[in-house]
Amino acid sequence: MMSSINIALLGFGTVGKGVFETIETHQERIQYYLGKPVKIVAVLVKNITKHHLSDSEVLLTDNFEDVMQIPNLDIVIDAICGKEPGFTYIKRSIEKGCHVVTANKEMFAFHGQELLSLAAKQHVSVGFEATVAGGIPIIQTLRSLLKVNRITKVEGIINGTSNYILTNMREQDLPFEQVLADAQNKGYAEANPTNDIEGFDALYKALVLSQVVFGEHPEEENIIRKGISQITQEQIENAANLGLKFKHVVKLEKQENHIQCKVQPVLLSNAHPFYSIEGVQNAVSINADIVGNITLTGPGAGKLPTASAVIEDLLHLFEKHDSVRLHDERQLEDQGEEVGQRLIFNQRLDHLCIVDSLEEVEQLQEGVFYIKGREADLTRFEQENDGVAIYPIEGNFQLLNKQQYANIG
Ligand SMILES: NC(=O)c1ccc[n+]([C@@H]2O[C@H](COP(=O)([O-])OP(=O)(O)OC[C@H]3O[C@@H](n4cnc5c(N)ncnc54)[C@H](OP(=O)(O)O)[C@@H]3O)[C@@H](O)[C@H]2O)c1
Structure with a gap:
């Protein structure tokens, strides 16, 4: 019998279910590229009574130690929330010799470098495409560009909830609180929306991008983080009269001797590539010295877009990533x-x-x-x-x- 690539899935919520289903629906294509069937052998959840798996051969557990006991486990996928226990689970998985793929941006923003170093020592790979801008293949794009291009600036609308709120405040002339409540009803915003509306979620993603592009995080004193909760209907209307739209934008820029990271509401004219990015859409724009400007737009979250990023990472896991970045000698303008x-x-x-x-x-x-x-x-x-x-x-x-x-x- 042909051996399989065995996967444990941590978390069975929006992302976990999307990954589970996509592996079923796209098994043939995945197998074509990897040369073997891919099998989810275990699913870890917090509350086991909430869940039922139709395939009785898949272990459903609320105990991570059960996952660590599985022989011939090849890959662990992290689709749970928060720094812990995600960090500990992923660290243990790498130490066990498993490749890992994570969608957990908060965990990866703070522990990504440590996990990548540990993985390099263990000769396994870490995929983290799903941590930034959901379905947009931004990490792969940056990796392809970084080989010869020098990236000087990355900008993004990478929090769909904030963009949805700003779009609807403007289009429907409604106050912040009313649009937020509507976003919560539609499932675009969490019951506790602080991470999204105060810019923390966008900052986590910016930290992941900074690590990929510049090889390090900005210093704390060079980070500005502002959310959208102070923006009023009147300000939106005044800006619209000038032909400007409010957007919550992340900007990462290499300056003379530091990395500047700004996560804040800005006013965009219609000449800006993000002017027409509305609702829950995301966009990322890259400035590089050879190619110039590239803007990618697409779905920044959701079950299938995020599953798409996780599955594409699965296929890349077995490629070798060169994590060494050439020292950039160029003098940057003031x-x-x-x-x-x-x-x-x-x-x-x-x-x-x-x-x-x-x-x-x-x-x-x-x-x-x-x-x-x-x-x-x-x-x-x-x-x-x-x-x-x-x-x-x-x-x-x-x-x-x-x-x-x-x-x-
Ligand atoms: N949703 C998106 O569109 C999206 C996009 C990109 C990245 N992400 C990231 O992907 C991750 C998952 O997001 P989600 O939207 O799928 O979340 P979710 O729907 O809330 O699901 C989280 C899952 O993790 C499980 N879980 C939570 N804490 C656990 C613990 N201590 N031990 C074991 N299992 C635990 C939960 O178990 P129970 O079901 O038993 O409660 C649940 O199945 C997050 O880090 C998120 O930031 C999400």
Whole structure:
């Protein structure tokens, strides 16, 4: 009898069930590439009474030690939530000599490097495509590009819940709380939405991306994390009058001697590649020195898109990954010299602490200001006006003259 590739599945929720079903429905194609049948031999859950498996040969257990006892176990797939016990389970699996695939971004953001080092020592591989932007093959794309291209910047809309809320607040002219409740009813937002709406989920994914692209995490002092819960209907309407849309965007950039990571709401003009990314869609944009700009868009979460990422990882597990990154000798420009723009809401000019070196300060209407200047001066302005609603504008935005603005406003 032909031997099989034996898999243990940790977690049998949205992702776990998607992986289980896809292995059944796509068995023939997977077997064609791997040369052997792929079999789920065990499923680990927290509450065993909630679950039933139609195949009685598959072990259903709530005890991880049962999984570790399985002889000839080849792969462990992690589809559970949170840093622990996921980290311990994956570490133990690697030590047992199993390849692993994980969808658990929070765990991987904090322990990814340690797991990759351990896996290299044990001569096994770790797949983590599903941790960032669900069905979009961003990790594989970055790996292919990184061989010769130098990646200078990665941007993304990588939290579908935030994008869904911002899209619906704008399109339906509704307040944040009402759209959040609707997202929770539709299953797009968790009962406890903090991770999504305050930018933690996007930050976990940014940390995973930073590790892949730059080989390290940004220092804590170079991380900005802001969520979307402070954005009001009025701000959205004011921005729309200027042709701008709020989007929650992650930006990772290599600067002179550090990695800058910004996870925050920004205002995009229609020249920006993310302008038309609406609802739960995700997008990731990569800037690289040879190819230029590439933008990938697609489903960032959900049962089958995430299962797709896990299954594609399964096929890549047996390839050798080169984790060594060439030292980048190139001198990078001083980003502080770049010119940027910001929009400021709900303020009076005499309440703002103005930095003299700003190039332009315009009041567009009662309480709404536009400022322009060198990024270094804008950063100083933001620091001196801590707590004020200030949003970056991106995508070649041209301010209409004030007369035109008065006409649309
Ligand atoms: N949902 C998505 O679209 C998506 C996309 C990308 C990545 N992810 C990541 O994938 C992972 C799974 O997400 P999900 O949406 O599938 O979650 P989910 O529906 O809540 O399912 C989680 C599963 O893990 C099991 N579990 C939780 N704690 C456990 C423990 N201590 N021991 C054993 N089993 C445990 C649960 O068991 P019970 O069923 O018995 O409670 C459940 O079956 C998360 O890390 C998530 O961040 C999800």
